Amino acid sequence: MLHKSTTGLIVVDIQGKLATLVHNSDALISQTKKLIIGAHQLSLPILWLEQNPTKLGPTTPCLAECLTPNQVIEKYSFDATGTELFNHAVQQSGIKQWLICGIEAHICVYQTAIGLLQVGHQVEIVADCVSSRSEFNKQLALNKLLGLGAHLTSVEMCLFELVADCKAPEFKAILQLIK
Known part of the structure; x- marks a missing residue:
């Protein structure tokens, strides 16, 4: 189960x-x-990644406006765990369960998820928040990740799992968000 105190979100390369x-x-x-x-709304730590932004461009504006300015982690390796600043942010967060969303599912999302799994983190891929240029490559990545120990979830499933109770202070806001 996901818990607010142990879960964070990684947004991978939704840019340009x-x-x-x-x-x-x-x-x-x-x-x-x-x-x-x-x-x-759930006060989860969020790590925001951009792959080679000079070449690929910035994060999609409607997403960037929801993220904390000046907190983007620039990377050049497909696996974010190959980036010292990312590893430092992961360690500083104290989080062991990571929700991962982004593109491309079969490259940066896949390699970052594997990197986190290899160092003992739990990974849940938010399946309706990952994609690739082809549906085939997305499905291939999800299948391989499942076989390697990652789990799948959806936006609605993970947010309600994190809320856990209809009496929780965040319940109404999450309900309105999902509707």
Whole structure:
């Protein structure tokens, strides 16, 4: 089970033109925005990644506006655990369960998830918040990740799992977000 005190969110590389070219990009961006807002309402730590932003461009504006300015972690390795600043942020957070969303599922999301699993973290891929240019590559990545110990969830499933109780102070805000 996910718990607010032990869960964080990693937003992987939803940036530039590529964000508009992935399979079901509009749905990906819409669902990811809900996830980010929900994570804020639940006070989860959020790590925000951009792959080579000089070449690929910045994070999609409607998502960037929901994220803390000047907190983006720039990376060049596909696996974010190959970036010292990311590893430091993970360690500083004290979090062991990570929700991961982003693009591309079969490259940066996949390799970052594997990197986190290899150092003992629990990983849940938010399946309606990951994509690749082809649906085939997304499904391939999800299948491989399941076989390697990651789990799948959805925006609605993980947010309500984190709320846990309809009497929780965040319940109404999360309910409105999902509707």
